[in-house]
Amino acid sequence: MGRPPCCDKVGVKKGPWTPEEDIMLVSYVQEHGPGNWRAIPKTTGLKRCSKSCRLRWTNYLRSGIKRGSFTDQEEKMIIQLQALLGNKWAAIASYLPERTDNDIKNYWNTHLKKKLKKLESGSGTDQPTTSHGLSHSISRGQWERRLQDNITTAKQALHDALSFENTNKQLVQPSYASSTENIAKLLKQWVKKPIKSEESSKCSSTQNSSSDQEIVPKRETDLNEAFESLFGFESFESSINSDDFSRSTSPGLVNGESELSDPNVLAPLSVLENWLLDDQGKDYLTNFSFDENPDLFL
DNA sequence: AACGCTGACAACCGCCATGTA
DNA sequence: CTACATGGCGGTTGTCAGCGT
Numbered sequence A: 001m002g003r004p005p006c007c008d009k010v011g012v013k014k015g016p017w018t019p020e021e022d023i024m025l026v027s028y029v030q031e032h033g034p035g036n037w038r039a040i041p042k043t044t045g046l047k048r049c050s051k052s053c054r055l056r057w058t059n060y061l062r063s064g065i066k067r068g069s070f071t072d073q074e075e076k077m078i079i080q081l082q083a084l085l086g087n088k089w090a091a092i093a094s095y096l097p098e099r100t101d102n103d104i105k106n107y108w109n110t111h112l113k114k115k116l117k118k119l120e121s122g123s124g125t126d127q128p129t130t131s132h133g134l135s136h137s138i139s140r141g142q143w144e145r146r147l148q149d150n151i152t153t154a155k156q157a158l159h160d161a162l163s164f165e166n167t168n169k170q171l172v173q174p175s176y177a178s179s180t181e182n183i184a185k186l187l188k189q190w191v192k193k194p195i196k197s198e199e200s201s202k203c204s205s206t207q208n209s210s211s212d213q214e215i216v217p218k219r220e221t222d223l224n225e226a227f228e229s230l231f232g233f234e235s236f237e238s239s240i241n242s243d244d245f246s247r248s249t250s251p252g253l254v255n256g257e258s259e260l261s262d263p264n265v266l267a268p269l270s271v272l273e274n275w276l277l278d279d280q281g282k283d284y285l286t287n288f289s290f291d292e293n294p295d296l297f298l
Numbered sequence B: 001a002a003c004g005c006t007g008a009c010a011a012c013c014g015c016c017a018t019g020t021a
Numbered sequence C: 001c002t003a004c005a006t007g008g009c010g011g012t013t014g015t016c017a018g019c020g021t
Helices: A019-032 A039-044 A050-061 A072-085 A089-093 A101-122 A140-167 A175-192 A198-203 A212-231 A236-241 A270-277 A280-286
Strands: none
Touching: A019 A039, A019 A050, A039 A050, A050 A101, A072 A089, A072 A101, A089 A101
16 A cells, blocks of 8 residues: 555645745744644645645745855855765755755756766766766876865865854744745745746736736735735835845754754764864775775765 | 747655654 | 654656747
8 A cells, every 4th residue: 555645636736836825834834833734734725735835945935045046165065065975965955054955956957967077078087987976997196186185175165064054053043034035035036027827817816917017016016015914024125135135044944943952963964074074084084994884875 | 930949946756764643 | 563644855847938040
């Protein structure tokens, strides 16, 4: 007997989330906190399955999420961590607190994979590589130098990320404290898009006009009002336009909401951190035997 | 202008792990 | 111990905008 679906397929809406749905979800989380996703469709009337709600929240609505292009440092760190951990996107994301695993995964698949491939072919060597990005047919000296480079870069990136996390640990807040700002930001993007689909026109309850020029301002006004009434926004625009918007929230909160206040969850992948951050780690890696540590990367 | 192609990314699906009654 | 509910994760797909022809 297979597992039953997470929710009834009948009557469950799929596809892109509308601002109205986002507002419903955010208001639920504001009230009850994240978790108990199964209860959301029942209590809010949202026609989304619990899983979809959780994903929407963790990937787009929760606080501390940085959108937009990746910095060089982030990119470097992803490459290093991917080489170390493989496609463990959640683990990689735990070192990039402002990015979601989904974002990192997408970025890897769309950008970095190609970039690395290009670099690899551009180097002219075309040497086969292991799953950890190290070439099979290089001399021991070369291998060690490359290893040293990898370690140095990864150490630096990891150190930066961890110090960033640490500096923000004092600022522990409920993670949904600024999710209204997240949704406001999403909303702003949304109102810029002309209505194309039937879906979109349905979800915008008050409009039945035929041109974008009429639709957009009206929708913005309506939703703005809905927003203010829900969250008491004094200045909707100002929060949207805040440059440092995402950093002003609570970065460092990845999956859990009070995780950072829990000392027990501060050390993911501590073995890796040790060898990345301590000089002894280099020796550890050099002498490391996968045969003796079969479970480390599982 | 119309069409097809491609890239980017949001969202879904299926499986697995864990918690609980 | 077992069955079930729930959440988490990684892979994959669907959609849409931008671009070239």
